[in-house]
Amino acid sequence: ASGAVEMSSSFTSSVKKNAAVMSKIDGGFRVDYTFPKEGFTVPAEFVLDGEALRCRVLADEIVQTGENRVQAIELLPYFGAGGPQDSGYLFVPDGSGALIRFGNGKTDAAPLDLPVYGRDVNFDLIRSFANTEAVRLPVFGVCRGGSSLLAVIDGSPAAASVRASVAGRISSYNTVCCAFTLLASDQYTMGETVGSRVKQVTIRQEGSTTYGTVGVSFYPLADRESSGYAAMASRYRRRLTEEEGIAPQKTDPGLYVGLLCAVRKKQPVFGIPFTVTQKITDYDAAGAAIRQLTGDGADDLTVLLERADGASVAGRPPVKLTAVSALGGKNGLRRLLDTAARCGATVAPDTEWLKVEKWGSGYFSLFHAAKTISGNHAQTMPFDIATRFKDKTRAASLLRPALLAGIGEKLGASLDRWGMTAVGTGELGRMLYSDFSSPEWNRQKSAEAAAQAAGSLRQSGKDVLVFGGNSYLLAAASAVLDTPDTASGYDIADESVPFYALVMNGLRPCAGGAVNLSDDPRAALLTAIATGSSLYYRLYDDGDGQDERLQDTAYTALYDARLSEWIARAAEQYRELKAVLAPARGAAIADYVQILPGVSRTVYENGTVILVNATEREANVDGTVLGSLSYTVVKGGDGDAR
Numbered sequence: 001a002s003g004a005v006e007m008s009s010s011f012t013s014s015v016k017k018n019a020a021v022m023s024k025i026d027g028g029f030r031v032d033y034t035f036p037k038e039g040f041t042v043p044a045e046f047v048l049d050g051e052a053l054r055c056r057v058l059a060d061e062i063v064q065t066g067e068n069r070v071q072a073i074e075l076l077p078y079f080g081a082g083g084p085q086d087s088g089y090l091f092v093p094d095g096s097g098a099l100i101r102f103g104n105g106k107t108d109a110a111p112l113d114l115p116v117y118g119r120d121v122n123f124d125l126i127r128s129f130a131n132t133e134a135v136r137l138p139v140f141g142v143c144r145g146g147s148s149l150l151a152v153i154d155g156s157p158a159a160a161s162v163r164a165s166v167a168g169r170i171s172s173y174n175t176v177c178c179a180f181t182l183l184a185s186d187q188y189t190m191g192e193t194v195g196s197r198v199k200q201v202t203i204r205q206e207g208s209t210t211y212g213t214v215g216v217s218f219y220p221l222a223d224r225e226s227s228g229y230a231a232m233a234s235r236y237r238r239r240l241t242e243e244e245g246i247a248p249q250k251t252d253p254g255l256y257v258g259l260l261c262a263v264r265k266k267q268p269v270f271g272i273p274f275t276v277t278q279k280i281t282d283y284d285a286a287g288a289a290i291r292q293l294t295g296d297g298a299d300d301l302t303v304l305l306e307r308a309d310g311a312s313v314a315g316r317p318p319v320k321l322t323a324v325s326a327l328g329g330k331n332g333l334r335r336l337l338d339t340a341a342r343c344g345a346t347v348a349p350d351t352e353w354l355k356v357e358k359w360g361s362g363y364f365s366l367f368h369a370a371k372t373i374s375g376n377h378a379q380t381m382p383f384d385i386a387t388r389f390k391d392k393t394r395a396a397s398l399l400r401p402a403l404l405a406g407i408g409e410k411l412g413a414s415l416d417r418w419g420m421t422a423v424g425t426g427e428l429g430r431m432l433y434s435d436f437s438s439p440e441w442n443r444q445k446s447a448e449a450a451a452q453a454a455g456s457l458r459q460s461g462k463d464v465l466v467f468g469g470n471s472y473l474l475a476a477a478s479a480v481l482d483t484p485d486t487a488s489g490y491d492i493a494d495e496s497v498p499f500y501a502l503v504m505n506g507l508r509p510c511a512g513g514a515v516n517l518s519d520d521p522r523a524a525l526l527t528a529i530a531t532g533s534s535l536y537y538r539l540y541d542d543g544d545g546q547d548e549r550l551q552d553t554a555y556t557a558l559y560d561a562r563l564s565e566w567i568a569r570a571a572e573q574y575r576e577l578k579a580v581l582a583p584a585r586g587a588a589i590a591d592y593v594q595i596l597p598g599v600s601r602t603v604y605e606n607g608t609v610i611l612v613n614a615t616e617r618e619a620n621v622d623g624t625v626l627g628s629l630s631y632t633v634v635k636g637g638d639g640d641a642r
Contacts, residue, residue, distance in 0.1 A: 039066025095133025097499025315357025430468025506588030
């Protein structure tokens with residue numbers, strides 16, 4: 001009643017008070033945990049289903065008799081925990097994946113609490129002090145001794161977060177589990193967002209939770225199977241195909257090139273500042289790039305056109321694709337599409353579904369903007385790289401997720417009119433938020449709306465290119481781009497692993513972050529070789545040498561993206577990737593071992609073994625000497641090394 005948040009344990013507050021009632025159900029049992037002091041009852045079910053243990057909390061059946069409300073539930077926090085004498089690690093899905101070794105001694109490091117699918121951008125955050133990766137897959141796990149345990153959050157995963165802690169901090173156990181937020185809360189900021197003139201008030205969601213069932217399924221990986229995070233990735237991929245109906249597709253390496261076509265920029269016209277469309281890469285330049293790339297051997301090429309249609313340039317919802325006169329107009333766009341068809345390449349407009357910079361095309365902020373918990377129109381803003389405060393000059397409104405199905409339908413019809421067969425989905429696969437326009441529209445419902453809209457496009461025959469790769473879009477995705485290359489580097493973690501890429505191998509074509517924007521492009525290529533991934537680049541035409549065109553825009557981060565410098569190099573790297581992965585063509589990864597930091601062994605189902613050294617030091621792997629930043633195929637190929 002006072003607004004304070006308290007924690008209660010089912011063991012001390014219910015079981016020890018003889019207030020828990022167990023009953024038998026098909027395949028398992030149900031427990032109704034009554035908390036007499038707190039004034040609520042929480043029902044949970046535990047069922048053995050084949051090889052899986054399924055644990056569920058029936059959130060919509062929680063009975064609350066007093067003033068207290070159940071805001072969050074942590075489910076089985078010590079299940080599979082590693083004790084003081086155990087050897088092994090915790091696996092957490094931070095970015096590409098991370099390992100926390102048992103007994104690593106990092107008791108001063110903060111425990112992890114990672115929201116699945118990333119932070120809800122509809123909640124206020126005054127300042128961001130770190131660039132962290134998001135959780136894209138609702139999984140976690142434990143490897144202890146010679147066996148492993150995979151956990152898949154399959155009951156309202158969008159409400160979940162993954163929590164992990166090491167022995168010696170809270171208890172003597174190394175633990176990883178999931179928690180579910182049933183009632184949202186947010187900080188409402190009053191005053192300036194700089195200095196000390198800030199006051200924050202906590203606002204909590206009223207009423208009962210709108211989530212139905214929350215839960216997790218556990219899959220044991222016994223000693224007789226290969227163990228560790230690679231085995232967890234393989235088992236999760238099998239679950240996606242067998243239980244979630246995601247049909248595997250060919251994942252031979254492809255080349256994906258994003259071309260920035262235009263930006264909106266303020267420029268003086270007769271001394272008066274106007275926002276005008278600034279050409280960056282016109283349609284003819286994009287066509288010339290396609291001709292050069294395919295002529296240089298890029299035989300599986302997809303070109304994504306960023307800000308290349310009228311709606312995208314203006315920042316409006318993408319319900320109608322129109323050619324931009326500054327880029328060459330209708331005739332120029334048709335020439336580009338004809339060029340792509342002749343060269344066997346795919347052209348896809350990259351469209352933004354969630355962020356609205358300018359209302360129009362039948363959409364208005366009063367009716368179509370998402371609402372915050374306080375009832376205001378929801379906005380998202382990037383954080384200034386220098387001050388770490390929000391950059392209000394680049395604010396964008398958030399669209400109501402309930403409208404996504406209609407946008408997808410109209411976009412599909414517009415693609416048909418142009419004869420386009422592929423489309424990029426902008427932030428749809430890496431941004432998820434609640435919408436308090438209606439009480440029932442929680443994060444899980446937003447995820448389902450995004451999946452339905454993208455799925456309808458895929459069913460209509462379109463290739464759907466997803467960025468980021470949140471798991472709810474995997475069924476609709478034709479390819480997943482800009483996936484996390486590494487973990488966030490939290491103090492508590494010990495090692496980054498390519499779990500995400502291992503899951504995607506044999507399931508969907510997958511490419512990490514833009515190679516040309518990585519710290520070390522050669523290392524990025526080696527990572528793709530080690531994980532059997534595709535290559536992705538973000539470029540722009542610099543034919544006239546006017547790099548200042550991107551100054552004072554949202555694209556100043558494209559610091560090494562000149563088409564003239566990268567087009568031949570991209571084709572060369574693609575040819576190299578394709579050649580080294582040729583012996584494994586059609587086979588999925590059977591095992592992956594990170595022997596040393598940056599040194600790995602990849603084993604494919606057909607017996608091909610690829611060793612990669614992504615470090616700047618020579619490495620010796622089982623008698624095979626690998627030079628710095630090199631690789632070799634030691635089985636299944638001809639022993640070629642580079």
